[in-house]
Amino acid sequence: xxxxRYRAFDAPTVSFLALAAGFTAVAAAGGLSAEESxxxxxxxxxxxxxxxxxxxxxALALDLVWGYMGVLSLGHAAFFALxxxxxxxxxxxxxxxxxxxxxxxxPDFMVFLDWKDLPWFWRGSGHFIWSLTLVFAAPALLAFxxxxxxxxxxxxxxYFSIMSQALTYALMLAFFRNEMGFGGNNGLTDFKTLxxxxxxxxxxxxxxxxxxxxxxxxxxxxxxxxxxxRLGRIATAIxxxxxxTRFIGYRVERVQLAVFTLSAAIAGLGGALFVPxxxxxxxxxxxxxxxxxxxxxxALGGRGKLYGAVLGAVAVNSAKTWFTAAWPDGWLFALGGLxxxxxxxxxxxxxxxxxxxxxxxxxxxxRAGGAAAAGAxxxxxx
Numbered sequence: 001x002x003x004x005r006y007r008a009f010d011a012p013t014v015s016f017l018a019l020a021a022g023f024t025a026v027a028a029a030g031g032l033s034a035e036e037s038x039x040x041x042x043x044x045x046x047x048x049x050x051x052x053x054x055x056x057x058x059a060l061a062l063d064l065v066w067g068y069m070g071v072l073s074l075g076h077a078a079f080f081a082l083x084x085x086x087x088x089x090x091x092x093x094x095x096x097x098x099x100x101x102x103x104x105x106x107p108d109f110m111v112f113l114d115w116k117d118l119p120w121f122w123r124g125s126g127h128f129i130w131s132l133t134l135v136f137a138a139p140a141l142l143a144f145x146x147x148x149x150x151x152x153x154x155x156x157x158x159y160f161s162i163m164s165q166a167l168t169y170a171l172m173l174a175f176f177r178n179e180m181g182f183g184g185n186n187g188l189t190d191f192k193t194l195x196x197x198x199x200x201x202x203x204x205x206x207x208x209x210x211x212x213x214x215x216x217x218x219x220x221x222x223x224x225x226x227x228x229x230r231l232g233r234i235a236t237a238i239x240x241x242x243x244x245t246r247f248i249g250y251r252v253e254r255v256q257l258a259v260f261t262l263s264a265a266i267a268g269l270g271g272a273l274f275v276p277x278x279x280x281x282x283x284x285x286x287x288x289x290x291x292x293x294x295x296x297x298x299a300l301g302g303r304g305k306l307y308g309a310v311l312g313a314v315a316v317n318s319a320k321t322w323f324t325a326a327w328p329d330g331w332l333f334a335l336g337g338l339x340x341x342x343x344x345x346x347x348x349x350x351x352x353x354x355x356x357x358x359x360x361x362x363x364x365x366x367r368a369g370g371a372a373a374a375g376a377x378x379x380x381x382x
Contacts, residue, residue: 008221008228016307017217024213031206043205050209050277052317053216057270059297059313060216060306061263064223066295067304068232069259070239071156075164076267077290078171079139081281083268085175086138088188088281089122090131091199095192108190109183119181128195135272136265143264144257151253151260156242165288172286187282194276205277212273216310219266223306226262235259293320296335299342302349311350 027049030041041049058080065071097104101111105118124130146167150160178184197204226232234255237245246252275281284290293316301312316338323331346353 008224012305012307013220013224016220016310020213020217020220024210027213028206028210031202031209043200043202046202046205046209047277048321050205050212051274052314053209053212054270054274054277055294055297055317056310056313057212057216057219057273058267058294059301059309060219060223061267061270062294063298063303063306063309064226064263064266065260066298067306067309068227068239069235069256070242071256071260072158072161072295073164073260073263074161074288074291074295075166075168076263076294077288078168078286079143079264079267080271080274080290081168081171081175081283081285082139082142083135083271084275084281084285085182085188085271086134086268087131087272088191088275089125089134089182090128091191091194091276092188093122093126094194095190098192099190107183107188109178109186110181113178115181121181132272135268139264139268139271140261143261147257147260151256154253165291168286168291169288172283172288175283175286183282185283187280187284188275189280189282191276191279199276199279208273208277212277215269215273219269220306220310222266226259227306231255231258292339293335296338296342300338300346300349302351305349305351308349308351315350 027041027046030039031043031046033040058076061079062073062076065073092107095107099108099111101108103111106115110118146164150163155163174180175182175187176185182188191199193199194204197207199205199208227236234245234250237250238252238255242252271281271285294313297312297316298309299312300316301310302308319334320331323334342349348355
């Protein structure tokens with residue numbers, strides 16, 4: 001029987017959900033307020049906030065496998081991008097006869113390439129429910145096949161990280177090809193409607209932000225339930241002592257495969273929410289640097305702390321927005337600096353820093369500090 005330590009809705013979880021709900025309500029009210037209102041948030045701001053939240057879902061997905069299972073994936077951008085392409089296909093089909101070439105069946109890039117028929121893998125893409133199914137199923141299937149081969153061969157550590165990075169790089173090269181049928185270098189873009197609603201209106205931008213916020217809270221709860229479940233506790237044991245866990249009879253490969261597949265499905269959800277707000281999905285989303293960025297998000301926020309992953313994603317992507325506007329060439333230097341300085345200056349991440357600041361002094365404070373140190377050395381309390 002699980003004790004209080006394994007409560008799904010512990011104090012940090014309840015606090016996070018309460019803060020997220022409050023922030024969502026305030027921001028949505030600002031987005032829907034009149035333009036002359038001092039509390040009005042522009043369409044650009046709502047879109048930016050929505051993209052941050054979509055990327056935070058990706059960070060949550062990575063933290064599930066890295067922070068709680070000890071498996072560092074450098075290819076989670078692949079699952080994010082696949083989810084984005086799954087919804088991007090639906091959005092492209094929604095353009096219909098409003099496209100440049102006025103073809104109600106074929107997307108513009110297919111007409112340009114002189115394709116005569118819709119490829120078989122585009123069948124059903126005009127239906128939202130089917131596309132939503134693919135958002136989860138496509139990344140999960142890829143993760144299952146890749147994980148079955150990798151974990152079944154007992155690939156671990158840096159070798160798994162390199163293989164996962166090779167996976168996303170191979171997909172990036174493949175999707176750049178026009179023959180793949182996903183728009184090649186330009187990808188899918190010029191989206192106009194979603195479920196019949198104009199994507200460019202202030203109300204729709206606010207609705208997408210709210211959808212991203214609700215999805216983030218749902219993903220957080222899902223990750224938390226996984227962490228405190230029997231599956232999650234075994235994953236944590238694998239992280240802390242894989243050989244011992246294997247020795248006492250657990251099928252380590254099956255647990256790793258299950259958590260990795262669930263994580264990929266969550267990452268796909270983040271990609272699907274990102275695309276209608278960004279207005280484009282192209283092979284650049286598969287780039288290995290995208291996966292490295294999310295690793296830095298999790299490390300900065302606090303590995304093994306779900307709310308830390310969200311915090312890190314918002315912080316890193318906010319910095320990226322500022323740098324790309326004020327000093328475009330400096331972003332990669334700043335990213336490299338974060339990569340180096342975070343483990344040296346903030347080994348527990350921002351979440352660990354906040355815990356130390358907020359922890360009561362005395363014996364309680366020492367216990368909190370000890371827990372944070374344990375999280376930094378490879379662990380986190382469920």
